Amino acid sequence: MKVALFIPCYVDQLWPQAGLATVELLERLGVEVEYPEEQTCCGQPMANAGFAREAEPLARRFLDVFEGFDAIVCPSGSCTSMVRNHYAPLVGVDPRYPSIAHHTYELCEFLVDVLHVERLAGRFPLRVGLHQSCHGLRELRLGSGSERMVPRSGKVEPLLASLAGLELVPLARPDECCGFGGTFAVAEEAVSCMMGRDRVADHARAGAEVVTATDVSCLMHLSGLARRDGSPLRFMHVAEIFAEATA
Amino acid sequence: MSAAPPTEVEQAGRAGHAERAAAFVANGPRAHWHDEALWWVRAKRDRAAGTIPEWEALRDLAARIRAHVRSNLADYLEQFERNAIARGAQVHWARDAAEHDAIVHRILSSHGVRLVAKSKSMLTEECGLNPYLEARGVEVVDTDLGERIVQLARQPPSHIVFPAIHFKKEEIGDLFHEKIGTPRGLSDPTALTEAARQHLRRKFMTADAGITGVNFAIAETGGVVVCTNEGNADLGASLPRLHVACMGIEKIVPRLEDLAVFLRLLARSATGQPITVFTSHFHGPIDGGELHVVIVDNGRSRLLADPSHRSALSCIRCGACMNTCPVYRRSGGHSYSAVTPGPIGILLTAARSPSANPSLPLASSLCGSCDDVCPVKIDLHSQILELRQRLARAGVAPLGKRLAMQLASRVLRSRALYEAAGRMLRAMLRSAPRGLVENRWNAWSRQRALPPAPAESFRDAYRRRLDGRGARRVDGRGPRG
Numbered sequence: 001m002k003v004a005l006f007i008p009c010y011v012d013q014l015w016p017q018a019g020l021a022t023v024e025l026l027e028r029l030g031v032e033v034e035y036p037e038e039q040t041c042c043g044q045p046m047a048n049a050g051f052a053r054e055a056e057p058l059a060r061r062f063l064d065v066f067e068g069f070d071a072i073v074c075p076s077g078s079c080t081s082m083v084r085n086h087y088a089p090l091v092g093v094d095p096r097y098p099s100i101a102h103h104t105y106e107l108c109e110f111l112v113d114v115l116h117v118e119r120l121a122g123r124f125p126l127r128v129g130l131h132q133s134c135h136g137l138r139e140l141r142l143g144s145g146s147e148r149m150v151p152r153s154g155k156v157e158p159l160l161a162s163l164a165g166l167e168l169v170p171l172a173r174p175d176e177c178c179g180f181g182g183t184f185a186v187a188e189e190a191v192s193c194m195m196g197r198d199r200v201a202d203h204a205r206a207g208a209e210v211v212t213a214t215d216v217s218c219l220m221h222l223s224g225l226a227r228r229d230g231s232p233l234r235f236m237h238v239a240e241i242f243a244e245a246t247a
Numbered sequence: 248m249s250a251a252p253p254t255e256v257e258q259a260g261r262a263g264h265a266e267r268a269a270a271f272v273a274n275g276p277r278a279h280w281h282d283e284a285l286w287w288v289r290a291k292r293d294r295a296a297g298t299i300p301e302w303e304a305l306r307d308l309a310a311r312i313r314a315h316v317r318s319n320l321a322d323y324l325e326q327f328e329r330n331a332i333a334r335g336a337q338v339h340w341a342r343d344a345a346e347h348d349a350i351v352h353r354i355l356s357s358h359g360v361r362l363v364a365k366s367k368s369m370l371t372e373e374c375g376l377n378p379y380l381e382a383r384g385v386e387v388v389d390t391d392l393g394e395r396i397v398q399l400a401r402q403p404p405s406h407i408v409f410p411a412i413h414f415k416k417e418e419i420g421d422l423f424h425e426k427i428g429t430p431r432g433l434s435d436p437t438a439l440t441e442a443a444r445q446h447l448r449r450k451f452m453t454a455d456a457g458i459t460g461v462n463f464a465i466a467e468t469g470g471v472v473v474c475t476n477e478g479n480a481d482l483g484a485s486l487p488r489l490h491v492a493c494m495g496i497e498k499i500v501p502r503l504e505d506l507a508v509f510l511r512l513l514a515r516s517a518t519g520q521p522i523t524v525f526t527s528h529f530h531g532p533i534d535g536g537e538l539h540v541v542i543v544d545n546g547r548s549r550l551l552a553d554p555s556h557r558s559a560l561s562c563i564r565c566g567a568c569m570n571t572c573p574v575y576r577r578s579g580g581h582s583y584s585a586v587t588p589g590p591i592g593i594l595l596t597a598a599r600s601p602s603a604n605p606s607l608p609l610a611s612s613l614c615g616s617c618d619d620v621c622p623v624k625i626d627l628h629s630q631i632l633e634l635r636q637r638l639a640r641a642g643v644a645p646l647g648k649r650l651a652m653q654l655a656s657r658v659l660r661s662r663a664l665y666e667a668a669g670r671m672l673r674a675m676l677r678s679a680p681r682g683l684v685e686n687r688w689n690a691w692s693r694q695r696a697l698p699p700a701p702a703e704s705f706r707d708a709y710r711r712r713l714d715g716r717g718a719r720r721v722d723g724r725g726p727r728g
Contacts (some may be wrong), residue, residue: 013705015701020712035709036664040664049652050632050644052642052651053639054656055656132616134613138615158663173286176616179573189690198279220698224694224697235600
């Protein structure tokens with residue numbers, strides 16, 4: 001299986017440890033990964049702000065870069081959803097797209113649905129709050145979500161809970177948005193920051209020592225607020241927890 | 248004094264949603280109280296929906312009935328008209344708000360009406376009926392408690408189900424003291440409600456006509472259905488001899504049995520009740536009275552012709568998307584400066600006037616929670632995203648933002664430019680004095696610390712790792728052999 005790593009631009013530049021943890025974890029699970037160095041950005045920041053014309057060339061470029069792999073794995077639900085759910089109008093009729101859309105996976109999704117990993121052998125003796133990043137939860141359906149009246153399920157929690165010593169803390173609002181939202185974070189600064197502070201407070205009240213998420217974008221926003229407010233919480237991408245626990 | 252904080256209302260019309268929302272958030276305790284009050288409703292909705300094993304199937308069915316009605320709307324409307332007339336009702340058609348208001352006024356003035364008891368209707372709010380009638384000497388009393396509160400305070404509703412959700416009970420006490428003469432300092436909800444009840448009862452007894460909205464109109468039977476918790480629509484439509492029911496063209500359900508699907512969803516989604524306290528069916532006028540049904544388009548057929556947004560016509564006005572919206576809960580209904588706030592309000596406002604309120608499509612983090620609570624499965628967050636694209640195409644965004652997006656797109660099309668820009672960014676974050684980076688002009692870092700910038704990007708570290716192992720590097724495109 002030829003597996004490509006799709007590392008979002010902001011992870012590449014600002015939170016590289018999440019990308020490196022992804023590599024370590026996948027290699028430890030026996031997956032040989034490649035990182036196509038031509039990749040830059042999937043175009044989501046432009047597309048979400050409404051600038052489809054500016055996103056188009058980046059979407060087409062993504063197909064050029066990631067053509068021919070059996071799987072494309074990304075440590076971000078949001079960027080995965082961009083490719084899977086939002087590229088169609090940008091790339092038009094491109095014979096490569098259906099297969100790429102189908103084979104682009106968020107990391108936990110890849111572990112559970114493709115590698116059929118149910119448990120990770122490792123130890124992480126801390127209390128962890130899971131922040132459910134919205135696009136992973138509601139656009140990729142990594143979990144059932146509190147809104148829908150379907151049997152409770154999730155791809156991320158069981159992997160975390162399988163680590164020895166790790167305790168998932170229960171949140172008052174299990175899947176409310178953190179308020180990052182791309183350009184929303186800046187365009188609606190006041191509401192965005194209030195949303196973020198409310199999330200941080202929920203994790204703190206629940207007794208979390210570490211806040212984790214499938215998306216670094218949420219974590220940058222939340223950790224930025226927490227750090228400014230002097231909170232002792234640590235923020236780690238799920239891949240960082242998996243890699244540290246299984247090292 | 249005017250009880251509720253007038254700041255958001257006063258600021259409506261100036262600036263955009265972000266500025267009005269910032270004013271709401273600035274009062275931290277109040278914003279948190281508003282957020283908690285509506286989250287409580289959301290949690291109640293979850294519990295009520297959870298009691299129905301087939302909840303998700305019911306949502307599917309409702310969405311499909313709505314889509315079916317849209318595809319056959321003209322036929323169903325005519326069927327409804329025939330059956331309503333056969334029941335003795337009089338049916339009027341209004342192209343827009345102006346026609347609607349004129350028709351209602353003509354009906355009222357032909358009966359010499361001076362006082363109208365009106366139950367809750369977002370349509371009459373949309374058409375500006377109250378000020379239209381008041382300017383022509385007709386007194387309109389809103390009889391829904393929440394609507395009466397905002398009417399006395401001379402404010403628009405801030406929520407479609409809880410029009411006065413932004414008021415605290417102490418503020419309602421002050422307002423009632425000033426407007427209806429309750430004792431000063433009254434804040435007990437039961438006492439306030441009883442005072443409003445007595446005040447409204449006098450109005451009901453002397454009203455010359457009742458105006459109601461319509462939740463559903465049944466094509467098969469020619470009847471209209473109104474759902475309330477206070478019974479105010481029933482009093483308003485039964486005590487006076489004249490009942491005017493105003494409905495948008497989208498309110499049709501084909502058969503009585505289809506109504507059940509929506510009734511099971513409506514109150515559970517809206518307030519977490521199994522059903523509203525009153526579900527009143529009006530089939531023809533009361534003995535010796537008149538029933539007039541005014542059917543209004545006001546832009547709805549234009550929306551029907553728009554494939555990206557026509558499903559917004561499925562809305563049954565439950566307000567669940569507002570209660571779950573993390574932005575609505577923290578910015579208040581008035582921050583939208585629109586007849587209908589929240590996620591569905593963003594769609595309906597844009598449908599009515601595409602460029603009038605260009606900040607609204609940005610008033611969403613696109614979290615998608617609204618899609619999943621919507622009882623008729625409107626893809627709200629995708630449609631809000633689509634609205635952003637329309638605005639960008641229309642060139643409404645500020646020049647600075649347009650140029651930034653164009654520049655970013657240009658840089659990201661080239662690996663070399665992207666890597667250079669990334670190095671520059673990290674170097675600047677690492678070495679520039681903090682005040683230069685984190686200052687009051689940087690909307691990211693006014694409240695948020697920037698992440699500590701790493702010396703090495705992922706790609707640098709990855710390359711070093713491979714080189715260290717003597718492994719082959721993957722340059723260029725596509726997988727290696």
